[in-house]
Amino acid sequence: MYNAKSVVSELLALHIPELEPQQIIEMLEIPPNPEMGDLALPCFKLSKVLRKSPVKIAEELSQLIPPNENIDRIENLSGYLNIFLNQSNYIQQILSHILEAGKEYGSSNIGQGRNIVIDYSSPNVAKPFHVGHLRSTSIGNSLYRIFEFMGYNSVGVNHIGDWGTQFGKLITAYKHWGNEEAVNEGLIKELVALYVKFHEEAEKDSALDDEARQWFLRLEQKDEEAHKLWKWFVDISLEEYQKVYDLLDVSFDSYAGEAFYIDKMEPVIKELDDKGLLTESKGAKIVDLEEYDMPPCLILKTDGSTIYATRDITAAIYRKDTYNFEKCIYVTGVSQSLHFKQWFKVIEKMGYDWYKDLHHVPFGTVSIGGEKLATRTGNVVLLEDILSKAIEKTLETIDSKNPNMENKHKIAQQMGVGAVIFSDLSSNRIKDVSFSWDEILNFDGETGPYVQYTHARACSVLRKANNAGNIEESELDSKNLLSKEEYQLTKTLADFPDKVKQAQKDLEPSILTRYLVDVAQDFNRFYHEHSILVSDIGVRSSRLALVKATKLTLANGLYLIGLHAPEQV
Numbered sequence: 001m002y003n004a005k006s007v008v009s010e011l012l013a014l015h016i017p018e019l020e021p022q023q024i025i026e027m028l029e030i031p032p033n034p035e036m037g038d039l040a041l042p043c044f045k046l047s048k049v050l051r052k053s054p055v056k057i058a059e060e061l062s063q064l065i066p067p068n069e070n071i072d073r074i075e076n077l078s079g080y081l082n083i084f085l086n087q088s089n090y091i092q093q094i095l096s097h098i099l100e101a102g103k104e105y106g107s108s109n110i111g112q113g114r115n116i117v118i119d120y121s122s123p124n125v126a127k128p129f130h131v132g133h134l135r136s137t138s139i140g141n142s143l144y145r146i147f148e149f150m151g152y153n154s155v156g157v158n159h160i161g162d163w164g165t166q167f168g169k170l171i172t173a174y175k176h177w178g179n180e181e182a183v184n185e186g187l188i189k190e191l192v193a194l195y196v197k198f199h200e201e202a203e204k205d206s207a208l209d210d211e212a213r214q215w216f217l218r219l220e221q222k223d224e225e226a227h228k229l230w231k232w233f234v235d236i237s238l239e240e241y242q243k244v245y246d247l248l249d250v251s252f253d254s255y256a257g258e259a260f261y262i263d264k265m266e267p268v269i270k271e272l273d274d275k276g277l278l279t280e281s282k283g284a285k286i287v288d289l290e291e292y293d294m295p296p297c298l299i300l301k302t303d304g305s306t307i308y309a310t311r312d313i314t315a316a317i318y319r320k321d322t323y324n325f326e327k328c329i330y331v332t333g334v335s336q337s338l339h340f341k342q343w344f345k346v347i348e349k350m351g352y353d354w355y356k357d358l359h360h361v362p363f364g365t366v367s368i369g370g371e372k373l374a375t376r377t378g379n380v381v382l383l384e385d386i387l388s389k390a391i392e393k394t395l396e397t398i399d400s401k402n403p404n405m406e407n408k409h410k411i412a413q414q415m416g417v418g419a420v421i422f423s424d425l426s427s428n429r430i431k432d433v434s435f436s437w438d439e440i441l442n443f444d445g446e447t448g449p450y451v452q453y454t455h456a457r458a459c460s461v462l463r464k465a466n467n468a469g470n471i472e473e474s475e476l477d478s479k480n481l482l483s484k485e486e487y488q489l490t491k492t493l494a495d496f497p498d499k500v501k502q503a504q505k506d507l508e509p510s511i512l513t514r515y516l517v518d519v520a521q522d523f524n525r526f527y528h529e530h531s532i533l534v535s536d537i538g539v540r541s542s543r544l545a546l547v548k549a550t551k552l553t554l555a556n557g558l559y560l561i562g563l564h565a566p567e568q569v
């Protein structure tokens, strides 16, 4: 694809033999204001190499380089070389490329089919699937799609929390206060209620904690009753999660959760021991990490039971053997950062050089109305309830705008769910997010519905043109697209491949979320300033080509953040 920076840097390199084009690319900047050009070279960066003042360099270069088919003019301004592209040539190249690439626009082959394991969502059975897990699910799903788009083979793993001491607590609670009927009826809600009750009661009576430990130990020792209850709780939870995944349109290649590693931990514990890494501490087995200023990584508790970290170490080795990944990415809340640092170190100490390929991708907390969510205190808002409410509210908006719309339920679902995902991906993932209904569902704000609505608006223009029998993309003549809105929109569209790369490199879907808002805003400015379906066929076809390129870019981008792009809203 035509790339303005490379075109310009190649030209400049002819006149600056001291530098390679790649070095010049890295120096080029986008001026804060289009009146200062499309690209600028800050010449102070060259002073040292050329042993001249920036002002002198800018002056000389601006005179040396004549305009050509790519460059309209070059101006020098206080030590900066301001480069103005040949607008019409630029627009022609960019739009033709986007229209030709279509669904592939922005994609690449960089990954060459190499495997990237992404561990995301991973809710804990018997605890609710709440908005914190939604963040993991939406970030992970977006990274999954971005890596695939870059030519990698993504492997999505849902490392379900289906093992651990919480089962001891849950079984204890069930034994004391639960019954079969209530569980079959209330499903996850009932399991959560039992879990919360356990914590309330255990505050008053610490014997319950011992009982819970006993039950978990029985479970680890394959006790029949414990196992049966465990399996029942897991099945109920998985079935409920599936409903949420269907709504979110998220899927996984593997559901190998914590329990999958039960029989795989023993050889790993032995390996740790053989490598001299295990030490005993107050009856427990740990890997000492003092030299790295970290608390020890606990491997076996005093009662011989395994923990979260034991399973993570085992799972990483299993995944390396199974998928030979280039990277294995873990998407969880920032509160788990130390956990990952510790056991990544254990993998390193075991002598596995691929410890470098393990990445923790942390994110900030989610609050609703300013309150943090915690399972133990029962302050949880179930994701399923949030999604249903978002869908319901979107349906109300649709009903007030366009009550006779076809498929309105399906579209309300795509937009309601989209609004929730989009808001989750809007800010840098490490930031805490606070959830507000009014903000996320606003069709005019920087929201999912706004971007989806803009996409549908572009589709509607194309539909009208099509019905009138006049889509003539081949007639694209960029000389008809010289207004500042058209130029700005094209420039923004041209950024898409770089944004995808950046999002992949930083493991940061919010780069795309924010980018899509820019595209939508630039498109709407163009749409309000210019009529598209005008009688001049040259102008009409060229504008339609721009609309179509926008629609393609929005659709590709929405897909990468996990949203649908309805054609009509």
Ligand code: ARG
Pocket: 119, 121, 122, 123, 124, 159, 160, 161, 312, 330, 331, 332
């Ligand atoms: N189940 C954990 C939680 O909800 C997240 C698991 C993340 N993945 C992992 N391999 N540790 O906090």
